[in-house]
Amino acid sequence: MDHSEGGRSTLEFDLCIIGAGPAGITIAREFANANVRVCLLDAGGLTIEREVKDLSRAEDVGRLPGSEDRHRVRAFGGSSNHWGGHCAPLEPDDFEKLDWIHHSGWPHGFDELRPFHVRAHDVLGLGEFDYDPESVGAKLGYKTFPFDPTKIKSTVSRYNRVRFAPTYGDELNNAPNIKVILHADVSDIQLEEAASDKVAHVLVKTIAGNEFHVAAKCFVVSSGAMENARILLMSNQQRPAGLGNHSDLVGRFYQEHLWHSSGCIVPRTERPDLKFYFNEWPLGDIGVRAHIAMPANMVRELRIPKYRSEISAVSVAFRTAEAIQLGVTMSDVVALISDPVGLGTVLACRSESIPTAYLLMNHVEQIPNPDSRVTLSNQKDAFGRPQPRLNWQLSRLDHEGVVRSQRAIAQEVGRSGFGRVRIELGEDDDTFLQRAFGVGHQMGTTRMDNDPALGVTDGNAKVHHTDNLYVAGSSLFPRCGWPNPTLTIVATSIRLADHLKTQFRADGLL
Amino acid sequence: MSEKSPLMNRRLFVGGGIVLAVATLYMGAVGRGALKACGEVRGNAELPPDVQPLIQIGKAHLKDLARKGEPAMLNDVFLDARVLNSDDIVGAVQRRLLALDRESQDEFERGETVIVDGWVLAKSEARFCAALALRAERYNPLIA
Secondary structure (H helix, E strand, O other), rough: OOOOOOOOOOEOEEEEEEOOHHHHHHHHHHOOOOOOOOOEEOOOOOOOOOHHHHHHOOEEEEOOOOOOHHOOOOOHHHHHHHHOOEEEEOHHHHHHHHOOOOOOOOOOHHHHHHHHHHHHHHOOOOOOOOOOOHHHHHHHHHOOOOOOOOOOEEEEEOOOOOOOHHHHHHHHHHHHHHHHOOOOEEEEEEOOOOOOOEEEEEEEEEEOOOOEEOOOEEEEOOHHHHHHHHHHHOOOOOOOOOOOOOOOOOOOOOOOOEEEEEEEEEEOOOOOHHHHOOOOOOOOOOOEEEEEEEOOHHHHHHHOOOOOOOOOOOOOOHHHHOHHHOOOHHHHHHHOOOOOOHHHOOOOOOOOOOOOEEEEEEEOOOOOOOOEEEEEEEOOOOOOOEEEEEEEEOOOOHHHHHHHHHHHHHHHHHHHOEEEEEEEEHHHHHHOHHEEEEEEOOOOOEEOOOOOOOOEEEEOOOEEOOOEEOOHHHHOOOOOOOOOOOOOHHHHHHHHEEEEEEEEHHHHOO | OOOOHHHHHHHHHHHHHHOOOOOOHHHHHHOOOHHOOOOOOOOOOOHHHHHHHHHHHHHHHHHHHHOOOOHHHHHHHHHHHOOOOOOHHHHHHHHHHHHHHHHHHHHHOOOOEEEOEEEEEEEHHHHHHHHHHHHOOOOOOOOO
């Protein structure tokens, strides 16, 4: 691997990829040993360095200031250096255009992405493409919740913490057609001329003080949702609004997965066979865990965002102690539902008890919000470039959706005779809006839509009104559903690589 | 997804509970001395200590009803309270809880639920608990 290149020369390639996280590395690997000269640039080095980190610092004026910046990793391998390995594919209804969610809908459907999800599975070493909770649970001997699947469904996630740098670094280094350049920070994307739609080269700066150009036939920006928006916006010498920003959409719809506890389920009887939900369990070389979620029919009926609830088993005694200030405690409800007809017999020294309750931690899709956005700050970094300015905002719709879904869970838990639910979110309070935090899944800032008025990128991830500039990563996602994004990031990156291969074939390169 | 086991368990449990309840009623009528040996029964007019959690729920529900000013529901509570105004309070509680078991699931089916301190309960559950709370406080203006 080369380090900082000196001088102000121009390096010539066929494909220039800006950002070496899961998206960038996946695309580069798709071209390994092919007849296409690939340059993979990353602003960081092999480890996280303070000086490099300072170059990506954001001015954070939105909710929970500072909370989002800490998730960004500027080093070879990107966010795969600190992720939890949680994978699940998006669901068919995540791609739909919904009348109650403005700016929903992907430019292609679930079926289009499905084969790429399968290929991404191999990249992430996730084993068999099996997301059926009954089937996976059966392999472990665990059951699923006894709910009506049209009311509450179970889902399964697979876990494998692939670190892209150590896993794929040698492969890239050994590929004769791929050049990886570290500490190479792209500061500008320059068109052939102002009136042209064709990108000619990018300007790269290094912390050693060098500058050089990389010219290529195609360019892919794959630096994360915040940095992708920043790079397009600060490439404004020829187009004052920035590249792809003809409709003032670059940086808008900044989304996160929202993480917040919503309450607990108290079961009527102890259910040790439900362990599948309480932990990540080993299955071969990977981990698996079940969650609960709302099925598509309920999502439509209740008009709610997608989410999954992760369940932790805790002792009732602990929750009762914790809930002393709450009035009605878990033990009170246990007494109501666990053994009411035994009330008389309890006078003869009842000893039955339910030692566990199930806490609900929700991983919620943020509803796309145009006011939640990344712009350019007046504050500058060490290179004199504008810092990204993040104004992350939630809307009342996010809160209402979560409350409605918790009520639906409570209804089904009671109806099925399983137990009772305590909802720790009030209809009118702002607890969720104030406290829900992001989990580092930064998405949505270069949304895809085939209509240039509604998207930064088209259905092939090409930036509108450019000929050869593409975006990769979760910044493309118009909606994110409940699944963690990495599997879909890798899937959409493979799809983009396939599209680029078609382009290169047409040019006689492949 | 297995749907049967908890419901089946519940049915078996309820069935077993009826037997237990009958046995307990018998003990309540005939074998009171044995219960007293456990040190838990203090007389017919007293609520057993094990209903304290239900009273706690009931108090919270009454507070909500008063705050929201729902006279119709308060009236329902008073009617329940009258049912519970029995000398054989243990038996009355048992009979009501037996009936509640099925009733509450039907109410969940119909969406007839209330939220008491965050807990989503069937309306009849909450009302019953409120009645117990009233009974515990010996506050029952409908009973002469």
